[in-house]
Amino acid sequence: MYRSNTCGDLRTSHINKEVVLSGWVHKVRDKGFVIWIDLRDRYGITQLVLDQDRTSTELLEKVKELGRETVIQIKGLVIERASKNPNIPTGDIEVLVTELQILNESILPPFTIEDDTDGGEDIRMKYRYLDIRRNPVKNNLMFRHKVSMEVRKYLSDQGFIEVETPYLIKSTPEGARDFVVPSRMNEGQFYALPQSPQTFKQLLMVGGMDKYFQIVKCFRDEDLRADRQPEFTQIDCEMAFVEQEDILNAFEGLTKHLLKEVHGIDSQDFPRMTYDDAMRLYGNDKPDIRFGMEFGELNTVAQHKDFNVFNSAELVVGIAVPGGASYTRKEIDKLIDWVRRPQVGAKGMVYVKCNEDGTYKSSVDKFYNQKDLAKWAEVTKAKTGDLMCVLSGNTNETRAQLSALRMELAERLGLRKPDEFAPLWVVDFPLLELDEETGHYHAMHHPFTSPKPGQLELLETNPGEVKANAYDLVLNGNEIGGGSIRIHDKEIQATMFKHLGFTSEQAKAQFGFLMDAFQYGAPPHGGIAFGLDRLVAILGGQETIRDFIAFPKNNSGRDVMIDAPAIIDDEQLKELGLKLM
Ligand code: ASP
Secondary structure: OHHHHHEEEEEHOOOOOOEEEEEEEEEEEEEOOEEEEEEEEEOEEEEEEEEEEEOOHHHHHHHHOOOOEEEEEEEEEEEOOOOOOOOOOOOEHHHHHHHHEEEEOOOOOOOOOOOOOOOOOOHHHHHHHOOOHHHHHHHHHHHHHHHHHHHHHHHHHHHOOOOOOOOEOOOOOOOOEEEEEOOOOOOEEEEEOOOOHHHHHHHHHOOOOOEEEEEEEEEOOOOOOOOOOOEEEEEEEEEEEHHHHHHHHHHHHHHHHHOOOOOOOOOOOEEEHHHHHHHHHOOOOOOOOOOOOOOOHHHHHHHOOOOOHHOOEEEEEEEEOOOHHHOOOOHHHHEEEEEEEOOOOOOEEEEEEEOOOOOOOEEEOOOHHHHHHHHHHHHHHOOOOOOEEEEOOHHHHHHHHHHHHHHHHHOOOOOOOOOOOOOEEEEEOOOEEEOOOOOOEOOOOOOOOOOOOOOOHHHOOOHOOOOOOOEEEOOOOEEEEEEEOOOOOHHHHHHHHHHOHHHHHHHHHHHHHHHHHHHHHOOOOEEEEEOOOOOHHOOOOOOOHHHOOOOOOOOOOOOOOOEEEEOOOOOHHHHOOOOOO
């Protein structure tokens, strides 16, 4: 028996009990006549004690040699501590060691296994197994487990069935590149790893499994912007015989359940906002609504004066920054520099201070009088003491720029509180999105998303205007879930492929299986997928998904611990029928 208890178990009720513990040597404090060891395992830390009066000299000598992270097993007696430690659950007791065995030595770890470690990110990723011994990482993994279990419990109780779908498949377009796997048995042919189980879950609906879910890995070969992973986990779901409303209700239920179980929060019904409103009010399809600072469009009140920058702009739009009137000239200049950084890309920024005495002081006083500026304040809901920040230009770009500024300022002002949760549904997404570079439309969500009823004709005349039965669940400025009602009619699906630029041969070659299946009584269906990594991170009050993944990859898609990807030898290449260029 390696242990009778864990290092997190023992309390005063165990006093005078003989126990056996195993774990890692966290710390040794040698005071000469008495030695304390903090013994650590996943469950906590237990203080061990040895002293000159009660411990053999031989054992004392052995203990003095113990290095950090040595794995030991001890036998001992639980005793009450003279000076208790209220900060840890085992802080009332200690274990007087009578026997000690070294189970395995450890070389010196490259960083300290402490909550506040001295190890930087790179070194911790290389030795991730040591990093996992630290509380912050360990707790995150345990938190993730809890969320996953609650998801499974809730969905299972609602009648959903978890079905596994294959990883070696044919491409599922979700807007990224596929990872491909060469097939040895079918030389010259390749599997694609699923960007999501999208087509399979639709086939499950045709198969009659009307409530499906799966906690599943998805793979997307895309340039890794900050905080993306090439493999990530979805809570993937699909339902048959449903309308959008049914899906929103089912998954609002799941999200409420998680907020309740994880944080004890009883949520109100989630607000809903159309995509168009989200873009108009927040410049963003995943607005953070924990705070206000909504956009005010100023075209009608700011154009047609002598200020040409505004006159020539498609959109003039501003926000009110609470308390910003007190910013110094230098601070405002810095803010202007911030919006002009290439990452944001604004050309400049007009500002208006709403002074405490009710007057306005702006960077465009030459063109606008107090009455004009009062109108701006009305539109942006600026109060005395606020600062209006106004950007102008092309609508899409200007919205994106102001949205970035809004988020940055909210962060600086402490308005993005990690323990506050503000979910909302964004609905009525456009069906198609114009690729500015190629001039082609592609599916905003994916090619299986159905247009809103009655909008099929519009597809021919004004494709950019067609709205979809597509929705996102947004939490604290992050998209945590997205889905749609699907096309279940073969003809409509064929039309859709045509609009996306597939010839009918291409559509048949790539998606023939789906269109075939639709001939056999496909039920109306729809679904959603949540990004589990991000959901867990946000519920955990953090934003970095890497911290909630046991073995994440770095920004170049590398696993620096196992050193992957790696080259393969010539023999293996030959077997796969591959030749490197
Ligand atoms: N397959 C979609 C995605 O990965 C989700 C869905 O439409 O259910 O975003």
